[in-house]
Amino acid sequence: MPYSIMIDAGHGGRDPGAVYNGRQEKDDTLALALAVGEILQERGVDVLYTRTTDVYESPYQKAMEANEAGVDFFVSLHRNSNPTPNSASGVESLVYDKSGIKLQMAENINEQLETLGFVNLGVKERPGLVVLRRTNMLAVLVEAGFINSDTDNQLFDDHFDSIALAIAEGILDTLQMNGELEPSRSSYTVQAGAFRNGAYASRLQQELLDQDFPAVTSQDGGLYRVTVGTYPTIDEAAAMERRLKRAGYQTVIVQG
The missing domain is CATH 3.30.70.1070 (Sporulation related repeat)
Incomplete structure (x- = not known):
C-alpha cells in the first residue's frame, strides 16, 4: 500500500506570512509545495495538499484536515524571517520533539538542502506549534531559508527545482531507511x-x-x-x- 503525505504550503489568502521587498512567503511556499508533491507522486507516494491555490486556512484547520484524511506524514513548508534583514540565513526544520522517524526526516531534509549551499541550522523542537501539536501523524515543518536574506532568496530562486528535489529526496530517503519504500534506482x-x-x-x-x-x-x-x-x-x-x-x-x- 502506498504511503500518503499531506504537503502544507504555509500561510495563504489573507495571511501572506513573512514579507520582504514585496516578496510574500505564501507565494514561495505554494510553488514549493506543488513542486515537491509532484516529485513524490512520481515516486509512488500518495500526496494531498492543504491548499493548491491562494486561500487561507488556519493552522488548526490544516491539522484537522490532515487528521481526517488519515495521512501517514504531514510536511509543512515555510520561509523563515528575522527582525533584522540579512542578519540570518540558512535552513532549519521543526518537530514536536526530537524522536523517531520525524527527527530522521527533518535531519535528512536539512542535509539535502545543505548540499545546495544553504547553511544547516539544524532541527529544533517546537511543541507549541499547532500543525506539529494537533496532527495525529508524524509531522515536520521545514523553513526553506530566510525570506529576508538576499543570499537565501538568491539560492531559492536560482536552485528552485533542485530545492524541491532535495526536500523530496529527504522525505524519500527517510521512508527507504525505515523500509517504507523500495530503494530508488534514480540517477x-x-x-x-x-x-x-x-x-x-x-x-x-x-x-x-x-x-x-x-x-x-x-x-x-x-x-x-x-x-x-x-x-x-x-x-x-x-x-x-x-x-x-x-x-x-x-x-x-x-x-x-
Whole structure:
C-alpha cells in the first residue's frame, strides 16, 4: 500500500506570512509545495495538499484536515524571517520533539538542502506549534531559508527545482531507511540548456566540452537537451551544478 503525505504550503489568502521587498512567503511556499508533491507522486507516494491555490486556512484547520484524511506524514513548508534583514540565513526544520522517524526526516531534509549551499541550522523542537501539536501523524515543518536574506532568496530562486528535489529526496530517503519504500534506482544529471534548434545545442555542448565538462546532447519531446554527467546521488549532481553556476551557466538538476 502506498504511503500518503499531506504537503502544507504555509500561510495563504489573507495571511501572506513573512514579507520582504514585496516578496510574500505564501507565494514561495505554494510553488514549493506543488513542486515537491509532484516529485513524490512520481515516486509512488500518495500526496494531498492543504491548499493548491491562494486561500487561507488556519493552522488548526490544516491539522484537522490532515487528521481526517488519515495521512501517514504531514510536511509543512515555510520561509523563515528575522527582525533584522540579512542578519540570518540558512535552513532549519521543526518537530514536536526530537524522536523517531520525524527527527530522521527533518535531519535528512536539512542535509539535502545543505548540499545546495544553504547553511544547516539544524532541527529544533517546537511543541507549541499547532500543525506539529494537533496532527495525529508524524509531522515536520521545514523553513526553506530566510525570506529576508538576499543570499537565501538568491539560492531559492536560482536552485528552485533542485530545492524541491532535495526536500523530496529527504522525505524519500527517510521512508527507504525505515523500509517504507523500495530503494530508488534514480540517477541525476545537470541540464545546462534545452533548445528547439539542434545547432544551438551542439554549440553549447562543444563550449562545455572545451572546458572539460562531460556534456552530451539528447533529443526529447522536440527539444535538444544539453546535460552534464550522470550521478547516483543528488549530492554529486549538486556539486557539478555549483561548478557550472560558477562558470556562468543556468542549470537545473534533473532526475533520471
